[in-house]
Amino acid sequence: MAAIFEPDPGMMAASLALAPGARPVASIADLLAADGVDCVLIASPNHHHLGQLEEIAARRPLPVLVEKPLFTEAADTERIAALKARLPLMWVAMEYRYMPPVTAFVEQADDATGGIRMLSIREHRFPFLAKVGDWNRFNRNTGGTFVEKCCHFFDLMRLILKSDPVRIMASAGQAVNHLDERYGGEMPDILDHGYVLVDFASGARAMLELCMFAEGSRYQEELCAVGGSGKIECRVPGPGRFWPRHLGAAPMPELIVSPRNPPGPRLLEIPVDARLLEAGDHNGSTYFEHVRFVAAVRGQGSVEVTPQDGWWAVVMGLAAQQSAREGRAVDLASEFAMPDQLTVTDFSTISPNC
Incomplete structure (x- = not known):
């Protein structure tokens, strides 16, 4: 029922x-x-x-x-x-974990790189959509763009690098979107672009590049990990409903593995069931995550995205908001203390969606 x-x-x-x-x-x-x-x-x-x-x-x-x-x-x-x-x-x-091309990227990244030292995530996409009551136009309701939009990417950083962040520095602003909108006489205060640099306890470094006025892009999300042995990239198209019909079929998600020795990039297409693409905007990830949640409820699986994972994703976003606002690096240990109940670290792994 x-x-x-x-x-x-x-x-x-x-x-x-x-x-x-x-x-x-x-x-x-x-x-x-x-x-x-x-x-x-x-x-x-x-x-x-x-x-x-x-x-x-x-x-x-x-x-x-x-x-x-x-x-x-x-x-x-x-x-x-x-x-x-x-x-x-x-x-x-945190459904971005469950996009089939991202799942493949996560599973192959360590072998492809020999141990990740640098990770970058780029999202070039459309502006925030209209929501009921326009609640998503203000930081007080969303937590800020780096929380609302980017907690997905901070979660991916921890998952991919199997380490916790220690320091965050960001530069961001509101340059194009929502400048002419008014709600009760108030202008939206959400960011529409920015960069975030993250240092991890493992010594790895990560970067996020966000632009929310780039809906003309062929790919919406692009991930790249580099280590001593090579590089791996992932390219994910945006929602098919936004793809210009006169250009034909929407792009296919891609995985590219580029070893250093011997050099020779290999490109692999990662198809997603058309029914799942039609049902939602996130490359079928909602379906795959819900299947796993139901399995956990039935005692046939475990929780893969824990309250601790959720805490870190928000705190990284809040620290990025603070860094951009104050123009300084934010030390997470001294400014965002994790409660004792959330201190057990378990970097979840996810299995193939097939």
Whole structure:
């Protein structure tokens, strides 16, 4: 049995069109009281995630898949730590891990590079889309662009490098997008471009390049890892619905392995089921992650994106926001202390999606 709590009438209608057998309910309390509901998916605006998790933990602790980001303010850290002990299963929806080309990149990166020393992630994409009530136009609701948009990439950095970050430096701004928009007389304050440099405890270095006014790009995400033995790259196209139809078929995701000796780049295309591409914008990743979440709920798998992973992804974004704002490097150990309940590190690995 499925139930949906959605306070916006338009979104409720859209949700029921996708899941016509679901029962609409008027509150989270009603959702949790519904017979047959045995797990919960939270896909609400960022600033509601934490409060809704706490309500679930207080009323009826069920396994939860919560959309990123896990929280939006540094002061929320202790509340996240408390939830870990109260909820039987909490999985943070870092779905970029589950894009088939990214999965292949993660699995092959160490062998291709001989041990990664440099990692770069580039996202050149379209501006933030319009959301219900325009909540995503302001840092106070999103945590800031480096939290809202880029927590995915900070999560990937930790996953790929199998290490925790120690220092972050960023430069960013709002140059093109949303400058002529006003909401209650207030101009949006979200960043639309920037660079972030991250030093890791392992000695590896990573860089993020974000541009949100580059929707004309052939590829939306590009990952590159380099080590003593070679280089590996991953190229992921954006949503097919944005690809210009007059150009023909949308690009295919690619993996490129470039050894140093003997040199000779090898290109491998990573096809994704067309039905999954039509169902969503993230290269089929939502489907693959949900399958794994359901398996974990049924006791047939483990949580692959933990509250600790969610904490790090947000903290890295908050530190990047702070660095860009203050014009200085941010030392994570001294400025963002992890609660004891979240200190066990387990760098998850993911298996092939096939």
